[in-house]
Amino acid sequence: MSKKLLDILMDRFGASVILDTHSHVGDDTAIVAPAQWRDVALFLRDDPRCKMNMLADLCGVDHIGQTPRLEVVAHLNSLELGHRLRIKTRIGDEDCSNAVVASLVPVWSGADWFERETFDMFGIRFEGHPDLRRILLYEEFVGHPLRKDYPAAKTQPLVPYREGEDVLDKLEPFGADEGMSFGRKHLDYVKEES
Amino acid sequence: MEPLDLEVDESSLELPSDPMQLLMGPSHPAMHGTVRIVLDLSGETILKADVQIGYLHRGFEKSCERGTWNQVFPYVDRCNYSSPMLNNVGYALAVEKLCGLQVPERCQYYRVIMGELARIADHLVCNAAMGMELGAFTPFLWWCRAREMIYDIFEEETGARVTHSFARVGGMAHPPTPHFKAAIRAALPHVLAANAEGVSLLQNNRIFMDRTMGVSPISAEDAVALGWTGPCLRSAGVAYDIRKAHPYLVYDRFDFDVPVGTKGDNYDRFMVRVEEIAQSARIVEQALEQMPDDGPINISDPRFVFPEKSEVYTTIESTIRHFKIVMEGIPVPKGEAYGYTEAANGELGFYIVSDGSGTPYRVRIRPPSFALVGGLSKLVTGQMIPDIIPTFGSLNMIGGECDH
Numbered sequence: 001m002s003k004k005l006l007d008i009l010m011d012r013f014g015a016s017v018i019l020d021t022h023s024h025v026g027d028d029t030a031i032v033a034p035a036q037w038r039d040v041a042l043f044l045r046d047d048p049r050c051k052m053n054m055l056a057d058l059c060g061v062d063h064i065g066q067t068p069r070l071e072v073v074a075h076l077n078s079l080e081l082g083h084r085l086r087i088k089t090r091i092g093d094e095d096c097s098n099a100v101v102a103s104l105v106p107v108w109s110g111a112d113w114f115e116r117e118t119f120d121m122f123g124i125r126f127e128g129h130p131d132l133r134r135i136l137l138y139e140e141f142v143g144h145p146l147r148k149d150y151p152a153a154k155t156q157p158l159v160p161y162r163e164g165e166d167v168l169d170k171l172e173p174f175g176a177d178e179g180m181s182f183g184r185k186h187l188d189y190v191k192e193e194s
Numbered sequence: 195m196e197p198l199d200l201e202v203d204e205s206s207l208e209l210p211s212d213p214m215q216l217l218m219g220p221s222h223p224a225m226h227g228t229v230r231i232v233l234d235l236s237g238e239t240i241l242k243a244d245v246q247i248g249y250l251h252r253g254f255e256k257s258c259e260r261g262t263w264n265q266v267f268p269y270v271d272r273c274n275y276s277s278p279m280l281n282n283v284g285y286a287l288a289v290e291k292l293c294g295l296q297v298p299e300r301c302q303y304y305r306v307i308m309g310e311l312a313r314i315a316d317h318l319v320c321n322a323a324m325g326m327e328l329g330a331f332t333p334f335l336w337w338c339r340a341r342e343m344i345y346d347i348f349e350e351e352t353g354a355r356v357t358h359s360f361a362r363v364g365g366m367a368h369p370p371t372p373h374f375k376a377a378i379r380a381a382l383p384h385v386l387a388a389n390a391e392g393v394s395l396l397q398n399n400r401i402f403m404d405r406t407m408g409v410s411p412i413s414a415e416d417a418v419a420l421g422w423t424g425p426c427l428r429s430a431g432v433a434y435d436i437r438k439a440h441p442y443l444v445y446d447r448f449d450f451d452v453p454v455g456t457k458g459d460n461y462d463r464f465m466v467r468v469e470e471i472a473q474s475a476r477i478v479e480q481a482l483e484q485m486p487d488d489g490p491i492n493i494s495d496p497r498f499v500f501p502e503k504s505e506v507y508t509t510i511e512s513t514i515r516h517f518k519i520v521m522e523g524i525p526v527p528k529g530e531a532y533g534y535t536e537a538a539n540g541e542l543g544f545y546i547v548s549d550g551s552g553t554p555y556r557v558r559i560r561p562p563s564f565a566l567v568g569g570l571s572k573l574v575t576g577q578m579i580p581d582i583i584p585t586f587g588s589l590n591m592i593g594g595e596c597d598h
Contacts, residue, residue: 025291025531053418056534057543057560073545075532075560079418079434086532110421113568117598121255136248136597145256152256 005085006030008049013040029086037072037089038102038128044076044085045107052076052085055104058114060122064148068092070099070124096123096147103129121146213241216579220249224327224583228593229567231574231582238578243571250597258557262523263289263363266557271357273559273595277316279308279348280537281595282361287442288533288544289363293526295493301365302443303485307378308351308360310474310481314385315344316538316590317425317467317474324464324587325396328405333392340388343381350377363524364499365492375482386475393468406460410573410585417458420572421565424540425466426589430458436536448480463588498524523552539563539590561595 006021009030017040020031032040044052057075068090076085092099103126104111115126116135123144126132134141138158143150216233219225228249234242254273258266270285271278283305290297297305322337345355351371352358360367371377396402412422417430427434435452437445453469455462492499500519501512528550534543543560566589574582 024529025294027530027532029530055421056423056541057421057532057545057558059545059558059560061547061556061558073558075543075545079432079439082439084532108421109416109419110565110568113564114421117564134248135246136251138248145253150256152253152260 005050005083008047009040009044012043012047027086028084029088032087032089034068034089034091034101037087038104038107040087041074041076041104041107044087050085051078051080053079055108055110055114056084058104058111058118060118060124060146062122062146062148063090067094069094069096070122072101072118072124074104091124096144099124100127101125102127103132105129120144123147218579218582224586226591226593228597229586229591231570233579235579238580240574240577240579240582243574243582245567245571247567248597250593252598254559254598255557258554260553262520262552263526263554264519264524266554267359267361268357270559271359273561273598274316274537274539274542274592275356275594276319276590276592277309277312277538278356278358279312279360280316280535281542282358283309283443284533284535284537284542285544286361286363287535288531288546289526291533292529292531292546292548293363293498293524295364295495295498297365297493298490299444300486300489301491303481304366304370304491305361306443306445306448307478307481307485308348310478311344311347311378313474313538314471315341317471318385318389320538320587320590321396321464321467322392324460324584325392325402327583327587328402330396330399330402333395336388336392340385343385347377347381350374362492362499364495365490369491375485378478378482382475382478386472389468389471396464397468403461405580406464406584406588408457409460409581410577410588412458412569412573414458416572417569420569422540422569423565424536424538424562425470426458426463426566427540428452429455429462429466431456436534436541440534442535444481444484445477447484448477450474450476460584460588525552526550526554534560537562539566539592539595542595559595559598561592561598563590563592563596567591567596 006028010018013036017033017036018030019033022029044050054077055074056077059073061071061073063069063071070092071088071090073086073088076087089101091101101124103115105115106128113135115129116132118124119126119132120134120136121144140158141156213234213236216235217230218233219230220227230246232244232246233240254269257269266285267282270281274281318337318341322334326334348358349355351374352360412430414430414432417427418432431454433452433454438452450473453466453473455466496515501515505512506516526548528548530547532543532545534541540562542562545558545560546554547556549555570586570589573585
């Protein structure tokens with residue numbers, strides 16, 4: 001069943017659109033060319049052999065140091081046929097410019113908030129999204145926090161921290177190293193701001 | 195003195211016809227302190243609702259990229275504070291999927307039982323809060339007392355009422371206590387009785403029915419397109435339950451039904467949860483029968499599971515093993531996996547990417563509430579302001595997971 005799904009995709013679109021496929025740990029995955037992102041999604045939704053009627057999840061991944069750098073990952077689900085598929089596409093240059101991909105809102109209306117979140121966290125623009133603005137963070141926020149070059153300990157308080165010795169609330173949070181003695185700090189792309 | 199009831203020609207009065215904007219929340223009691231809805235109103239009718247979330251955003255996914263794989267467990271606890279055990283198990287299963295691990299049978303039953311108890315507690319609280327927001331305080335108190343009985347079991351087993359951090363990659367933190375089965379068998383009838391008592395107060399209650407029946411209905415197609423899962427999807431008539439459709443752990447060994455609604459309105463969502471409590475109790479009873487009384491809880495692979503404390507203090511091999519797991523983390527192979535389980539609100543997915551080091555490269559949570567609240571604006575448009583309260587309550591928005 002599952003192998004068939006990737007074959008159907010490959011037959012329909014060919015190797016110029018379906019760049020790669022794998023079924024690692026049982027998750028069928030197709031890597032799609034960004035220009036055909038929405039076409040592939042529409043086909044998967046409407047084809048009677050696929051019937052992917054639910055977008056389970058859509059998120060981004062930052063592969064820093066690679067070009068294209070940003071990855072959009074969507075997990076699809078067919079309630080009727082009981083199969084699942086992951087489709088991915090890579091976009092954006094080294095500095096995350098030109099990270100634009102077609103929106104999936106016309107295909108699945110549930111993509112609305114997931115794409116807003118991905119825009120908020122990674123700065124990926126979804127062309128054709130009806131209302132692309134930040135969702136979890138506030139409008140004044142600068143940057144996109146889930147990118148690997150955004151320092152994890154950086155804070156951008158809307159209300160400035162108070163100064164003084166006996167102020168109990170709204171103090172600056174712990175330093176960058178607090179409670180995190182290991183992790184990705186050794187990698188050069190995580191430069192903490194002091 | 196002029197008469198007060200002055201004759202006024204009403205046709206000459208100009209009534210305001212512009213839509214009024216009303217900000218509801220985030221510090222509105224029914225918004226749970228974490229959601230703001232910007233309403234455009236015509237009279238009391240909602241023309242447009244802009245649901246704004248993010249007030250509880252804590253950077254969960256970013257934090258995960260800075261610790262080891264096992265250090266994520268306390269974070270997932272706090273993503274759903276109503277049923278943290280289900281989140282624990284869901285995350286553990288996702289990492290185990292990528293590692294190719296299968297926990298021993300006794301542990302699988304243990305996870306099922308603890309998870310179903312958490313589901314009962316979650317549904318009780320959701321229904322209780324929904325009733326309370328409509329003025330029915332008595333069921334709230336009764337159901338919280340029932341939930342407390344479940345929390346007592348959790349406290350006995352894990353040491354914590356709410357944030358257990360109890361699952362581990364490759365097993366659980368501790369084996370079941372000796373009186374584990376007896377405690378559940380003693381408590382479960384009381385929980386079910388309290389549930390039935392509360393339901394009897396609401397089920398045929400005129401006020402409750404008027405506020406929920408036919409309010410904010412959703413069609414099956416819309417619910418699927420919005421990515422709804424769990425009780426809210428089933429209330430629209432779609433019998434989709436991951437425990438049945440893609441069985442994980444030992445769910446294929448139990449006999450249980452998937453309750454569905456017909457209209458997808460608030461009352462259906464309430465009743466689906468009521469029925470699911472009974473079904474979860476059935477699963478717990480069967481699992482208690484089938485669960486072996488002894489046997490290992492954790493897998494035996496020394497790269498994943500801590501050695502016994504007594505050995506850590508006495509042998510150098512175990513000391514090194516302990517040290518390596520704490521300092522370097524567990525060896526999760528390079529790759530990606532999407533683990534999905536049926537949490538209390540629907541499909542809880544963890545998409546994890548590993549670069550082969552002891553630290554997650556990316557942990558993505560797919561919170562069921564996020565998709566549900568994404569559909570809230572569609573649900574309440576065209577309804578009245580008071581309809582927001584039961585609609586929001588019946589979606590069971592959990593701020594922690596919705597806002598990541």
